[in-house]
Amino acid sequence: MEILLFDISPESPRDSHLSLSIYHRSSSVNDTSEPDGVDFFIIQGLANLGEKKLILFVILLLCYIVILAGNSMIIFLALTDPKLTSPMYFFLYNLSFVDTVYTTTTIPNMLSGFLTDVKTISVPGCFLQMYFFVQLAVTSRAILTAMAFDRYLAICNPLRYTTIMTRPVRLVLVAGAWGFGIFCTLPATTMSWQRPYCGPNVVRHGWCDLSSVRRLVCGDTSVDNVVSISFALVALLTTGVLILTSYILIGVSISRMGVVQRLKAFGTCAAHLTVVSISYSSASFVYISYRVGNFSPEVRIIVSVLYSALTPFLNPMIYSLRNKELQESIRRTLNRLRPAAVSATRNVNTVSLKRN
Numbered sequence: 001m002e003i004l005l006f007d008i009s010p011e012s013p014r015d016s017h018l019s020l021s022i023y024h025r026s027s028s029v030n031d032t033s034e035p036d037g038v039d040f041f042i043i044q045g046l047a048n049l050g051e052k053k054l055i056l057f058v059i060l061l062l063c064y065i066v067i068l069a070g071n072s073m074i075i076f077l078a079l080t081d082p083k084l085t086s087p088m089y090f091f092l093y094n095l096s097f098v099d100t101v102y103t104t105t106t107i108p109n110m111l112s113g114f115l116t117d118v119k120t121i122s123v124p125g126c127f128l129q130m131y132f133f134v135q136l137a138v139t140s141r142a143i144l145t146a147m148a149f150d151r152y153l154a155i156c157n158p159l160r161y162t163t164i165m166t167r168p169v170r171l172v173l174v175a176g177a178w179g180f181g182i183f184c185t186l187p188a189t190t191m192s193w194q195r196p197y198c199g200p201n202v203v204r205h206g207w208c209d210l211s212s213v214r215r216l217v218c219g220d221t222s223v224d225n226v227v228s229i230s231f232a233l234v235a236l237l238t239t240g241v242l243i244l245t246s247y248i249l250i251g252v253s254i255s256r257m258g259v260v261q262r263l264k265a266f267g268t269c270a271a272h273l274t275v276v277s278i279s280y281s282s283a284s285f286v287y288i289s290y291r292v293g294n295f296s297p298e299v300r301i302i303v304s305v306l307y308s309a310l311t312p313f314l315n316p317m318i319y320s321l322r323n324k325e326l327q328e329s330i331r332r333t334l335n336r337l338r339p340a341a342v343s344a345t346r347n348v349n350t351v352s353l354k355r356n
Helices: 013-031 052-080 087-104 107-115 123-156 156-166 167-194 210-214 222-255 259-292 298-322 325-354
Strands: 040-042 121-123
Touching: 040 052, 040 123, 052 087, 052 107, 087 107, 087 123, 087 298, 107 121, 107 210, 107 259, 121 123, 123 156, 123 167, 123 210, 123 222, 123 259, 156 167, 167 210, 210 222, 222 259, 259 298, 298 325
Parallel strands: none
Antiparallel strands: 040 121
């Protein structure tokens, strides 16, 4: 999750000179700009990789297509298949929606950056991108927490599951997830927005990353760092502890069941547990590697991009492979669409024959 404060190495003298020269040029051309303000930011991205950018462009484009296709498929199935009405699918398609928007805030801009020499973004656009990226990252963790609570009720309290997990309760949980994301994101991004940016404007990242933009502030940012770390810990620890507590209680309940019931109970939460494990383990890996390893800025950006796209990329595959109901729904949908496609083809052929 990009809310973690990744340490990007300071700008090189060349980058500092580039950013200052661009800033002064902008100030002299634009008469409406303030003498001590930055009009736009430059996203450095992976500009120094040369011809390798094309390979990364193709890889990232394919990943983005898979993310859009897979998550859109889950949203479509959950909303159109009358057999997928359980609370789990309600949370699942909300998670897919968040993952889709989450990757859309950064990947299209990165793809366009591969095709241009200089990628610029306005100051308001930069902070909007920053806010939505971090907020959606926290919201996705909160939805995973709601899904863990759903699995806890389904396994540990099955008799009252339908009476507790009603539609109003589900809506409250999803709304709470979005509210939690806003609560954990708004203070840090608002503080960064209000800081003065009077000189360098090159963001050494693939997008407007919070910690990378903060390095461009003309002033002391120690308070900003404390606020960011505090809310990052709140976001990670709150969701992580609640998910862990849910699965501890699930494990205790499963240990008292028979073998058949135990396998069935494990099957109901296997996909969610896999997603949670990948999400938090990859976040921990990135967090540690950024502080322990001596990596170049380009490597750090690539790692950050791969991490941010990993969970949205794997979610549809994991749920499709581990969930029989979802697999059957895919088959039903394909069987329902196939006759329509055949009928449309026949109609086109009939019209073409009549014209001939």
